Amino acid sequence: MSEANLYEKYVGIIKGHLSGKQAGELSERAGARELWLTHLPQYGDPVGAETDEEAAVLGTSSKMFYLNVIRGTKNPLQPPVETMDGRWTFPEENMVRGMAQYTFSGSKETIARQLAPFIEELQIDELMAVSYIYDQDKRKRSFEILKEAVDQL
Known part of the structure; x- marks a missing residue:
């Protein structure tokens, strides 16, 4: 399970959050069989x-x-x-x-x-x-x- 509250275009600019792509890459490196994403970006209210x-x-x-x-x-x-x-x-x-x-x-x-x-x-x-x-x-x-x-x- 990982948060993914960052759009890819903000990677390296905004600190403290992962993008969905980053969470997937980390999950793959860790050998996880499943990845559940939480705290998805919505950016607007x-x-x-x-x-x-x-x-x-x-x-x-x-x-x-x-x-x-x-x-x-x-x-x-x-x-x-x-x-x-x-x-x-x-x-x-x-x-x-x-x-x-x-x-x-x-x-x-x-x-x-x-x-x-x-x-x-x-x-x-x-x-x-x-x-x-x-x-x-x-x-x-x-x-x-x-x-x-x-x-x-």
Whole structure:
């Protein structure tokens, strides 16, 4: 059994996790008959709010969380900030955007528009979500908005 919470493109850049390929290679070298992968990468989270603007601010906590992964730091989840300007370098910003490629953010209507092609392309019939929103009540409301967006599809 191995965790594999790293996309291959981040090997050598992000510390502390294996890619699925790395886990397979280690398993093969160890002579394992089976390999069970856990902690698979998802890199993205829903950020639902009453407005797109509010969701953008709430989503900064998630972006700072992903910066922890990139930098190899272990800071607790941070409260949202108005802007990420000055908090990350250009390469870090690009890596966070790549890691959050499946983030659905905005109002119920915006999230529904973002989800529709995702669901159609991947032909999914179930959606599991994790969210890194600092405020617990806003996190709960975000999940409610996500459900409302899915229900209107």
